Each structure stands twice: as structure tokens, then as C-alpha cells.
Amino acid sequence: MIIVVPGLAVRRYLEDAVAAVSRRGHEVRMPAAPGAPGTEPDLRRYGEELAGTLARADVLLAVSVGCQAAAVAAAAVPVRRLVLISPTVDPRVRSWPALAGAWLRGTGDEPPRLGLEQLPDWRRAGARRLAAVVRSALRERLEDTLPRVASPVTVVHGEHDSITSHAYAAALAAAPGRDLVVVPGATHSWPYGDGARFADLVDELAR
Amino acid sequence: MTPVPPERTVASFDSASAFLRAGAAALRGEPFPHLGQGRARATAVRAAARLPWPLLREVYTRAGAAEALDPARLADVDTEAVAGWLAAHHPRRRYPAVLVGSSNGALAHLAAAAQVPWLPTTVLLPVRHAGDPDRPDEALRFGARAAAPLLERNPDVVLHQMHDQLQDRLMVARMAYFRLKWRRLPGAYRRFVERALPPGAPVVLVEDTSAWPVTRVGERHVFQAGAQGGRDPDWYLRRPRTPRPDEEAAEAEWGLEPDLAADVAAWCRATGRPLVRVSYDGPQRPAHAVAVTLRDWSGAERLVVPSFVLGDPWSTVNAGAAPFWTFFPVRPALRALADHLAAVPAYREVDVLLFNHGVRSEGVAGPAEWLDVARASGARARLLAVRPERFPHDIASLARYGPALARLPRDGRPWSPLRLDAALAGLSGGPVVTETWEPPAGHA
Numbered sequence: 001m002i003i004v005v006p007g008l009a010v011r012r013y014l015e016d017a018v019a020a021v022s023r024r025g026h027e028v029r030m031p032a033a034p035g036a037p038g039t040e041p042d043l044r045r046y047g048e049e050l051a052g053t054l055a056r057a058d059v060l061l062a063v064s065v066g067c068q069a070a071a072v073a074a075a076a077v078p079v080r081r082l083v084l085i086s087p088t089v090d091p092r093v094r095s096w097p098a099l100a101g102a103w104l105r106g107t108g109d110e111p112p113r114l115g116l117e118q119l120p121d122w123r124r125a126g127a128r129r130l131a132a133v134v135r136s137a138l139r140e141r142l143e144d145t146l147p148r149v150a151s152p153v154t155v156v157h158g159e160h161d162s163i164t165s166h167a168y169a170a171a172l173a174a175a176p177g178r179d180l181v182v183v184p185g186a187t188h189s190w191p192y193g194d195g196a197r198f199a200d201l202v203d204e205l206a207r
Numbered sequence: 208m209t210p211v212p213p214e215r216t217v218a219s220f221d222s223a224s225a226f227l228r229a230g231a232a233a234l235r236g237e238p239f240p241h242l243g244q245g246r247a248r249a250t251a252v253r254a255a256a257r258l259p260w261p262l263l264r265e266v267y268t269r270a271g272a273a274e275a276l277d278p279a280r281l282a283d284v285d286t287e288a289v290a291g292w293l294a295a296h297h298p299r300r301r302y303p304a305v306l307v308g309s310s311n312g313a314l315a316h317l318a319a320a321a322q323v324p325w326l327p328t329t330v331l332l333p334v335r336h337a338g339d340p341d342r343p344d345e346a347l348r349f350g351a352r353a354a355a356p357l358l359e360r361n362p363d364v365v366l367h368q369m370h371d372q373l374q375d376r377l378m379v380a381r382m383a384y385f386r387l388k389w390r391r392l393p394g395a396y397r398r399f400v401e402r403a404l405p406p407g408a409p410v411v412l413v414e415d416t417s418a419w420p421v422t423r424v425g426e427r428h429v430f431q432a433g434a435q436g437g438r439d440p441d442w443y444l445r446r447p448r449t450p451r452p453d454e455e456a457a458e459a460e461w462g463l464e465p466d467l468a469a470d471v472a473a474w475c476r477a478t479g480r481p482l483v484r485v486s487y488d489g490p491q492r493p494a495h496a497v498a499v500t501l502r503d504w505s506g507a508e509r510l511v512v513p514s515f516v517l518g519d520p521w522s523t524v525n526a527g528a529a530p531f532w533t534f535f536p537v538r539p540a541l542r543a544l545a546d547h548l549a550a551v552p553a554y555r556e557v558d559v560l561l562f563n564h565g566v567r568s569e570g571v572a573g574p575a576e577w578l579d580v581a582r583a584s585g586a587r588a589r590l591l592a593v594r595p596e597r598f599p600h601d602i603a604s605l606a607r608y609g610p611a612l613a614r615l616p617r618d619g620r621p622w623s624p625l626r627l628d629a630a631l632a633g634l635s636g637g638p639v640v641t642e643t644w645e646p647p648a649g650h651a
Contacts, residue, residue: 156621165235165236167234167236167300169236170234170236170300171298174301174302175301180623181621181623182236183621184526184527184617184619184622197621201621
């Protein structure tokens with residue numbers, strides 16, 4: 001089973017990419033995003049709850065702040081592989097203003113339709129829950145959690161990710177049993193709008 | 208006196224500076240346009256390039272000369288601080304290896320693909336000195352007078368003063384080229400290696416064994432007339448007013464100081480650090496093996512031909528292209544490209560960059576010759592960032608190559624850094640020799 005953990009209270013924008021993976025014959029499950037109504041907005045607690053649903057044969061694939069929760073889960077329950085796409089939060093932007101600035105700078109590079117896809121999910125979550133997820137993301141240090149993960153880890157970095165730097169992604173991947181994948185031209189929201197390339201990568205990683 | 212800041216000590220237009228900054232940019236996942244200078248400077252270069260050549264030559268020469276250090280400040284140069292500043296260019300993380308040693312553009316591309324840092328062991332310190340380019344004897348006398356305080360303050364370096372009135376003609380009229388070579392691994396490099404390498408990860412010593420006849424000026428000071436390029440040492444030595452050589456030494460720009468090789472080997476043994484020595488004779492040698500290795504790794508159908516400092520390892524690697532670096536736009540480099548193209552299956556595209564050094568010097572190979580060689584292989588060939596009618600005066604190519612490489616068509620395939628073992632295996636054989644020393648089992 002491939003489990004896809006979405007980012008900040010948004011799930012809908014990933015559905016096409018997940019469907020592309022599913023069409024390749026993979027069994028895929030995408031739980032509700034951290035901070036979505038009915039879920040835990042604290043990434044640590046979200047990860048601990050997620051751990052209870054994992055099996056050793058699973059590939060756990062997470063996006064953006066979902067990576068922080070997924071690492072907590074994989075530290076508790078080893079999986080076949082942990083895949084961290086656009087992992088957050090780079091220490092370079094580990095404050096409210098810096099993170100907001102990086103996000104705003106990146107919006108110009110993102111596909112124009114992305115905001116339309118994400119807005120309804122964010123509206124449903126509400127400002128208070130979104131803020132709770134971000135507070136938790138600023139607190140939860142992925143680089144401290146990863147050493148407790150025994151599973152192989154792949155860090156996937158989009159070349160034009162404005163929030164996560166290449167240097168941070170590469171530093172996360174710099175340990176035995178971990179590797180880095182660079183996606184040319186991709187932004188922080190990858191794999192949004194790029195289902196085929198995403199499915200190719202998942203095929204390779206799930207092999 | 209206050210020490211000279213490291214960034215004022217080292218020339219930004221030098222190959223070691225360019226490869227260091229291009230390599231560090233690649234480790235940050237960033238392109239390296241206009242030699243890492245700001246956008247404003249790149250715009251100024253593009254604007255100045257519209258000037259007629261006699262005026263542009265003056266601007267180009269003055270810009271280079273502005274980097275030269277007042278000889279009265281040589282006693283305030285601190286090469287240990289320079290080493291610390293060079294090492295600090297690299298992002299802090301664990302690396303699978305660190306390259307240390309000779310400057311080489313092909314290996315800079317290999318390092319970018321493998322995401323490993325390279326620490327230069329030769330840097331160029333330009334020293335203000337107005338002189339006749341055709342009077343190397345005067346340049347030597349100036350160096351002999353000026354260098355003592357520098358060498359006294361910095362016991363870990365040797366000075367290879369270089370005077371190339373052919374390829375650096377415009378610059379040697381306004382500055383003396385002091386190339387400083389470390390003979391012991393600087394403390395800052397040792398600390399960098401200790402911090403950046405996990406146990407068992409090797410130091411890779413890059414050892415260009417190029418030598419050149421030199422005149423000994425002092426115990427740690429030699430003078431080199433001419434440099435690797437379109438002409439051999441004899442051509443320079445036959446010229447009038449050229450000091451007679453009395454021995455051979457490591458070539459000023461590319462060669463590795465033999466004492467340094469011994470010091471690095473001793474340090475690795477003492478600390479139980481694996482050492483890989485990558486040796487070759489001349490800067491052009493590794494280009495073929497690097498191109499083949501990176502083509503195998505990426506499946507490239509496009510060959511990019513960087514020229515001296517004109518190149519961007521990150522943009523080239525990230526576009527899925529293979530690089531065949533040429534050390535200067537001269538005939539020996541052109542022959543090496545022809546040999547490479549004859550030895551491998553044809554590329555679909557070949558993109559040629561040409562460094563413009565402002566002088567139609569002997570041995571230089573022009574745009575048409577490069578295109579002919581590339582096309583003879585069956586590839587579609589074009590010049591990138593260079594206006595052929597302006598060669599070798601097209602200084603604006605320095606501002607154009609970055610955007611041109613960033614616009615390369617990409618295959619878009621996600622990629623993982625080249626594994627170190629694959630990189631080293633690819634280099635081995637042919638003119639590049641690799642030799643590995645592993646600490647004995649149980650070494651603490």
C-alpha cells in the first residue's frame with residue numbers, strides 16, 4: 001500500500017496525481033490532511049495517530065508539512081520506504097514572517113490554478129486550524145526526527161521550491177540509507193499538475 | 208595593519224575562484240550566471256559590450272586591474288583566513304567525499320553531479336604592477352622585490368609568479384599574477400573535512416601533474432614565463448627578455464604542489480581517513496572520462512562544451528546534458544574535443560561556449576573551427592552565448608552564458624546525485640589514474 005500524507009489542510013489538489021499512481025496498478029490511500037476538519041492539527045499527534053494505521057510493507061509518501069507528521073509515524077513504525085516531498089520547515093524560514101514571505105515569493109512560480117484548488121480546503125479548515133498546523137510545523141524539527149527513522153528515506157526536492165532550499169533537502173538526505181531526488185522545474189506544490197512524472201517516480205521508489 | 212579581507216585577496220576572474228563558486232552554487236541547487244557577480248554588474252557588462260573594441264578593452268582591463276592588490280599590503284595577506292573563507296562557501300552538511308587540489312572545470316561538473324565540494328589549493332592573488340607585457344624579466348624583478356613580506360607572513364604557501372603575455376596580455380600590463388599554492392593542507396580545510404565527512408568517507412586529492420620550466424627566485428618563490436594554452440614552454444622561453452629557467456615546477460594555474468600531496472597523504476594516514484588520488488597530466492585530460500561518465504549517468508543526447516570559466520555545472524547537470532570542458536579556446540583543446548567526439552556515439556546536439564579573453568593570440572581556435580569539429584561528428588552544433596563575429600572580444604558572453612545555459616531544453620527526468628563509486632570508476636583508466644588508500648581495519 002502507498003499512503004500519501006497531504007500538506008497543510010489541503011488534499012484535493014493532490015487527487016489527480018494520486019489517481020495517476022493508482023492507474024499504474026498501485027494500491028494508494030490518502031488520509032485527510034493535517035488540520036482538515038476532524039483531524040489533528042498538531043503534526044506530532046497526527047503522526048502518532050497515523051503510525052497506528054501503518055504496516056511494514058507500506059510506502060509512506062508525504063508532502064510539505066505532511067512530511068513532519070510522516071517522519072513521526074515512521075519513527076514509531078518502520079515502513080518499506082519513507083518518501084518526503086518538499087519537506088518543511090527549512091531552518092532558513094523557521095518563523096512566521098520568513099515562512100509567509102517564502103510562500104508568497106513562490107506563488108508566482110506555482111500553476112495559476114493551484115490557489116483555486118486549495119482555497120476550498122483551506123476555507124473548510126478555517127484560520128484557527130491552519131494557524132495551529134503552522135505553529136506545529138514551526139516547532140517540529142524534521143532533522144531531529146529523521147535519525148529515529150530506521151526505514152530507507154528518499155527526499156524529493158523541486159528545483160524551484162521557494163520554501164524548502166536545496167541545501168536543506170540535501171542535508172536531510174545526507175545520511176546512510178537516505179537519498180535525494182531532484183525534480184527539474186518543479187515547485188513546492190509538486191506533484192500538482194504533473195501526475196505522469198509523479199507516477200514514474202513512485203513506480204521506481206515502490207519497486 | 209589590518210589583514211586584507213579574503214575576498215579582496217583572491218581574484219574573482221580566476222579559474223579556481225570561478226569553479227569554487229560554481230561548485231558551491233551547485234551544492235545549493237543554484238545556477239551560476241555571470242561568474243557569480245551581481246545582476247547590476249552583468250547588466251553593466253552587457254551595456255559596455257556595445258562599445259567599440261578599443262574602448263571596451265580599456266574598460267575590461269581596468270575592471271580586472273581594480274581587483275589587484277597594492278603591493279604595500281602583501282604583508283597583510285593571511286592565507287589561512289583565505290582558506291577559511293574558501294571552505295565557508297559550501298553549505299554545511301555531510302558529504303560523501305571532499306575533493307581537494309587542482310582546479311579543473313571537468314571535475315567541477317563531476318563534483319556538481321555527485322554533489323560533493325571541491326577545495327582549491329591554488330589561488331590567484333593579482334598584485335598591482337604596471338609593466339610592459341613583453342618584459343617578463345621586469346615582472347620577475349618586481350616579484351622578487353615585492354614577495355618577501357607575503358611569504359614571511361604565510362609559511363604554508365609557495366608563490367608561483369606567472370607571466371603570460373599571450374593569453375593574459377591585457378592584464379599583465381597592469382598586474383603581476385601571484386599564484387599561491389598551499390604546501391600544507393590549511394587548518395581551515397582540515398576542520399572542514401572533519402566536520403563535513405562522516406567516518407569512512409574519503410578525501411579525493413585532485414592531482415594535476417602538469418609541470419612548466421621555471422626560474423627560481425627564492426626558497427618558496429618561482430617565476431613561470433607563459434602558461435598552458437596555445438603554445439608550449441619553448442615558444443615563450445625563446446622570446447626576448449625572458450628569464451632563463453633553471454628547473455621544472457608544478458604549472459602555476461593547474462599543477463598541484465608535490466609537498467601538498469605528501470602532506471594530505473600523511474594527514475589521511477594519521478587520522479584514518481581514506482584517500483583517493485586522482486592524477487592526470489594536464490587540465491584537458493579528465494574531460495573525456497567526465498563526459499562519458501555523466502553521459503552514462505544521465506543518458507544525455509546533448510553535449511555542452513564549457514570553455515575555461517564559461518560554464519555552469521548546475522544548469523548543465525540539471526538539464527541532463529553531458530559536459531566536455533575545454534581549458535581554453537585553443538587548438539590542443541579543440542583536438543581533445545575532436546578525439547572525444549570520434550570515440551563516443553554521436554550526440555544529437557553539441558553546444559559550444561568559447562571564453563573570450565580579448566586577444567587574438569597564437570594557437571587560439573576560432574568559432575568556425577569549433578563548429579566544424581562538432582558538426583563532423585554528425586551532431587547539430589551551435590555556439591552558445593557567443594557572437595562569432597566578435598570573438599575573441601565578445602566580453603558580454605560572460606553575461607550571456609548563464610541565461611543561455613538556463614534555457615537549455617531539459618529532459619525533465621528527476622535525478623539523484625551521481626554515486627561517488629560510479630564517479631571514481633568512470634574516471635579510472637585512460638589518462639586519469641585513481642589510487643585508493645584505505646585505513647587498516649580497526650583503525651580508531
